[in-house]
Amino acid sequence: MTASVGINITDNGDQSAPPSLRVEDTPRDDVDKTRVSDFAGPTIVLVLFIGFWYLLSTKILPPQKRFLLPTPHRVVNEGFLTWSAGTQRGLRPILLSLWDSIKIAISGLFLTIVIGTTLATLMATRRWIERATWPYLVALQSAPILAMTPLIRALIDGVRVQRILVVVLIAFFPIVNNTLFGLLSVDKSQHELFTLHKASKFTRLVKLQFPAAMPNIFVGLRISAGLSVIGAVVGDFYFRRGGVVGIGAQIDIYRSRLWGAELIASIILASIFGLVVFILFGLLAKQAIGKWHTTTRGR
Amino acid sequence: MAEALGFKNVGMTFGDGTQALSGVSFDVSPGEFVTVVGPSGCGKSTLLRIASNLESETQGSCVVNRDSIGYVFQDATLLPWRTVRRNIEIIAELHRIPKVERRRLAQNAIDLVGLTGFEEKYPRQLSGGMRMRASLARSLVMKPRVFLFDEPFGALDEITRERLNDELLQLFQLEGFAALFITHSISEAVYMSTKVLVMSARPGTIVASFDVPFAYPRAHSLRYEPAFAKLCGEVSRSLRGALV
Numbered sequence: 001m002t003a004s005v006g007i008n009i010t011d012n013g014d015q016s017a018p019p020s021l022r023v024e025d026t027p028r029d030d031v032d033k034t035r036v037s038d039f040a041g042p043t044i045v046l047v048l049f050i051g052f053w054y055l056l057s058t059k060i061l062p063p064q065k066r067f068l069l070p071t072p073h074r075v076v077n078e079g080f081l082t083w084s085a086g087t088q089r090g091l092r093p094i095l096l097s098l099w100d101s102i103k104i105a106i107s108g109l110f111l112t113i114v115i116g117t118t119l120a121t122l123m124a125t126r127r128w129i130e131r132a133t134w135p136y137l138v139a140l141q142s143a144p145i146l147a148m149t150p151l152i153r154a155l156i157d158g159v160r161v162q163r164i165l166v167v168v169l170i171a172f173f174p175i176v177n178n179t180l181f182g183l184l185s186v187d188k189s190q191h192e193l194f195t196l197h198k199a200s201k202f203t204r205l206v207k208l209q210f211p212a213a214m215p216n217i218f219v220g221l222r223i224s225a226g227l228s229v230i231g232a233v234v235g236d237f238y239f240r241r242g243g244v245v246g247i248g249a250q251i252d253i254y255r256s257r258l259w260g261a262e263l264i265a266s267i268i269l270a271s272i273f274g275l276v277v278f279i280l281f282g283l284l285a286k287q288a289i290g291k292w293h294t295t296t297r298g299r
Numbered sequence: 300m301a302e303a304l305g306f307k308n309v310g311m312t313f314g315d316g317t318q319a320l321s322g323v324s325f326d327v328s329p330g331e332f333v334t335v336v337g338p339s340g341c342g343k344s345t346l347l348r349i350a351s352n353l354e355s356e357t358q359g360s361c362v363v364n365r366d367s368i369g370y371v372f373q374d375a376t377l378l379p380w381r382t383v384r385r386n387i388e389i390i391a392e393l394h395r396i397p398k399v400e401r402r403r404l405a406q407n408a409i410d411l412v413g414l415t416g417f418e419e420k421y422p423r424q425l426s427g428g429m430r431m432r433a434s435l436a437r438s439l440v441m442k443p444r445v446f447l448f449d450e451p452f453g454a455l456d457e458i459t460r461e462r463l464n465d466e467l468l469q470l471f472q473l474e475g476f477a478a479l480f481i482t483h484s485i486s487e488a489v490y491m492s493t494k495v496l497v498m499s500a501r502p503g504t505i506v507a508s509f510d511v512p513f514a515y516p517r518a519h520s521l522r523y524e525p526a527f528a529k530l531c532g533e534v535s536r537s538l539r540g541a542l543v
Binding site: 192193212289293294 | 368372373374378380389393422
């Protein structure tokens with residue numbers, strides 16, 4: 001993306017101007033170089049992890065307990081390479097319940113984003129709303145979902161809605177917190193620029209506070225997105241009904257039947273889903289604000 | 300000529316009881332470039348904040364046409380998510396000027412400050428001097444009759460600063476606005492202004508006023524002339540007097 005301007009554009013189409021004469025059009029600090037260490041690091045950790053796993057399941061665990069942790073190749077064979085075997089065994093049922101949980105996680109995340117940013121906006125513009133809600137948001141964040149399940153069950157009909165509610169409860173706080181923080185952290189003189197020109201509250205919100213808060217909003221989004229996956233798995237655990245169940249419930253079934261390979265395959269797939277969501281929101285952030293916002297890393 | 304900006308016995312006491320200004324009186328007419336120098340914390344910036352109505356004086360009165368004020372902040376205060384062009388358009392945007400007209404006004408200002416070719420850059424891609432130019436252009440768009448400068452070049456290196464001094468003077472001659480300029484630098488004050496005011500330490504008040512006789516356009520070589528040095532010396536002496 002090294003576009004050059006002016007000097008090296010010549011009438012005879014000669015593009016051989018020495019690089020030193022070119023006026024670089026590249027921003028100074030966002031040279032995107034993929035380095036070997038970008039791949040080597042994660043690969044080394046993966047190899048170490050699998051090595052430790054083998055050690056754990058073949059050496060460290062006492063023989064009578066090794067059924068708890070099948071070796072990696074057993075997990076691959078029975079969890080990933082077997083499509084469907086008997087009832088509930090193989091990759092197919094795992095993927096079906098994962099898909100079920102994905103739908104819940106995405107609906108919950110969507111609701112979280114809508115309600116969360118709206119609440120944060122209200123809190124940022126009306127001091128009393130911030131004062132009135134903040135302590136309860138903090139309390140909600142640390143309240144154990146387990147304790148709330150009977151109440152949720154009593155108040156809300158429908159397993160889907162119950163599960164979505166759990167996702168919202170778990171994923172809610174980071175998006176509110178980060179959006180609010182972003183909206184309220186705008187530079188004072190930028191605010192004054194808007195004051196000087198008599199900008200309305202709404203204009204200020206749209207043209208100043210929201211754009212300035214975008215980096216924070218994306219941090220919140222990323223955390224909330226990860227939590228929505230956790231929320232979906234936790235929700236499955238507590239709220240289920242026959243037919244296809246979510247991955248959390250499926251994991252619970254494997255656990256109770258001592259099907260180690262399927263259990264671990266499910267955990268891996270759920271984690272991969274979490275990872276994909278995390279990466280997706282990272283890319284989204286880069287796409288939306290990467291042009292002007294960079295995170296810096298000291299040397 | 301009628302004053303564009305007038306302070307009449309202005310005093311300022313903050314809510315916590317700190318008295319920032321006391322009995323400040325002076326006028327700035329169109330085509331006048333008045334600079335205020337003074338020790339840190341003497342309330343120089345408060346003068347500008349009163350003139351622009353960001354704060355209200357607690358004594359006296361300040362008369363100014365508030366619809367036509369340009370304010371250049373200490374730092375460039377560009378919006379990092381907007382390109383140079385869109386940053387320069389922002390004030391026109393806040394005044395609901397239609398897009399086509401806004402574009403034209405912004406382009407004029409961009410050409411005027413020499414940022415042509417950098418319209419689509421983001422602030423972080425610019426040097427400090429260019430950011431300040433963009434900030435100047437942003438204020439120029441609405442053709443203000445009164446220009447307030449709050450130590451705009453304080454953070455720049457000397458060469459860039461002197462270059463921007465010259466560019467600002469050219470703009471001043473071209474547009475003929477009334478300028479109220481705050482600075483720490485005595486030579487900058489003398490070089491730029493038609494009049495230099497010296498403020499005392501808190502509570503700030505005007506203790507001396509120097510008319511600067513040099514004709515515009517002023518050349519860079521003026522800085523090395525004896526008369527220039529002499530005037531700087533006088534301002535400096537008066538400023539030292541204001542400190543004790």
